[in-house]
Amino acid sequence: MHSIQTDIQLVKTKAALHKYLSLTTGLIALAFSVVNIYLQQYDIACLDTVLGTLNLYFFWSAKRTGLVKPWHINCLLLSITAIAFYTFSIVDLRAGTSYWLLILPPIYCIFSGPKKGLAYSVLVLIPIFYLFITKSDTENLFLYRSLLNFSGAYFLTYTICYLYEVQYIKNSNVLHHMAYKDSLTNARNRHALEIFFRESNNPGNSEAQQPQLLILDIDYFKKINDKFGHEIGDIILTELSQLIQKHTSKENVYRIGGEEFLITLKNTTPIEACDMAEILREAIEGHVFEVESNAIKITVSIGVSELKQGMSFNVFLRNADKNLYHAKNQGRNIVHHDELLAS
Numbered sequence: 105m106h107s108i109q110t111d112i113q114l115v116k117t118k119a120a121l122h123k124y125l126s127l128t129t130g131l132i133a134l135a136f137s138v139v140n141i142y143l144q145q146y147d148i149a150c151l152d153t154v155l156g157t158l159n160l161y162f163f164w165s166a167k168r169t170g171l172v173k174p175w176h177i178n179c180l181l182l183s184i185t186a187i188a189f190y191t192f193s194i195v196d197l198r199a200g201t202s203y204w205l206l207i208l209p210p211i212y213c214i215f216s217g218p219k220k221g222l223a224y225s226v227l228v229l230i231p232i233f234y235l236f237i238t239k240s241d242t243e244n245l246f247l248y249r250s251l252l253n254f255s256g257a258y259f260l261t262y263t264i265c266y267l268y269e270v271q272y273i274k275n276s277n278v279l280h281h282m283a284y285k286d287s288l289t290n291a292r293n294r295h296a297l298e299i300f301f302r303e304s305n306n307p308g309n310s311e312a313q314q315p316q317l318l319i320l321d322i323d324y325f326k327k328i329n330d331k332f333g334h335e336i337g338d339i340i341l342t343e344l345s346q347l348i349q350k351h352t353s354k355e356n357v358y359r360i361g362g363e364e365f366l367i368t369l370k371n372t373t374p375i376e377a378c379d380m381a382e383i384l385r386e387a388i389e390g391h392v393f394e395v396e397s398n399a400i401k402i403t404v405s406i407g408v409s410e411l412k413q414g415m416s417f418n419v420f421l422r423n424a425d426k427n428l429y430h431a432k433n434q435g436r437n438i439v440h441h442d443e444l445l446a447s
């Protein structure tokens with residue numbers, strides 16, 4: 105459910121972290137800028153001002169819209185790296201500014217993902233070593249032991265963050281699955297449909313073509329349950345869900361009631377949606393469900409409609425059901441579209 109965000113909670117946590125890191129980085133960069141003006145290092149002061157202003161803008165933008173754009177993240181990572189390097193390069197080693205470099209691996213891991221995060225951490229270690237070696241000439245430092253200790257701590261912070269991040273993503277996926285998937289058929293559930301509905305109704309989406317919806321209901325499913333038993337009914341529902349997913353797409357299929365499915369079709373005209381509904385209807389009619397040595401055939405009725413901007417979720421479901429029951433009333437095993445086919 106990528107458009108429903110791989111994991112809303114994960115995205116929100118990172119967005120909050122990004123927001124406050126942008127604020128902190130922005131303020132630190134501006135403070136450095138003032139110091140550098142005082143020291144008459146105008147070129148560095150200029151760079152600090154740009155970084156500071158940019159990061160404060162990211163903070164303001166995140167606060168106002170709640171959105172974090174990829175370039176905001178990249179620029180934040182660059183700013184933090186630049187500031188940490190700058191302080192490390194100009195200050196006496198004994199002041200311990202190298203400790204600040206230890207925040208880089210976790211930040212890379214969180215914002216760029218475990219793999220890219222590791223690549224960035226290793227890449228950044230090269231100039232860190234270079235600075236350590238060049239600066240140690242003038243210091244009374246146990247260079248190799250310092251490098252070893254620094255590298256140990258540097259990669260340990262990365263590893264802790266990596267393990268936490270990977271576990272967090274796994275847990276999020278499990279939660280995501282539980283929250284948005286129907287446990288019997290593995291199609292998306294009604295909660296997922298509500299989110300899809302909210303996203304499609306988002307005013308920011310008004311330019312996009314409104315999705316077409318197919319509401320599909322098994323004909324006389326009660327008879328199947330009565331004749332073969334509820335368990336076989338469950339198997340048929342699961343297999344039917346797979347069959348629909350095979351003809352459409354995994355992301356588009358929702359189970360919204362007992363034997364009722366909804367399929368969302370984006371970038372599709374009403375006529376194309378009706379064609380797709382007809383293909384599905386025929387495929388299901390021609391399919392034999394082989395369950396425990398029973399060869400069972402079913403048919404479905406399908407109502408086609410368009411999701412209109414501004415329509416509430418309940419009104420939409422009511423209309424969709426009306427559309428479907430037109431199909432049922434016309435004898436079942438048919439596709440019905442209010443505007444195109446009713447005449």
Ligand SMILES: Nc1nc2c(ncn2[C@@H]2O[C@H](COP(=O)(O)OP(=O)(O)OP(=O)(O)O)[C@@H](O)[C@H]2O)c(=O)[nH]1
Binds near residue numbers: 324327336341432
């Ligand atoms: N096996 C199984 N049956 C279910 C499930 N959810 C709902 N049903 C059954 O689906 C049947 C729906 O029956 P009705 O609403 O009368 O509809 P129908 O028999 O399909 O008839 P029409 O829709 O009018 O063609 C009922 O027998 C429910 O018990 C489920 O999760 N598993």
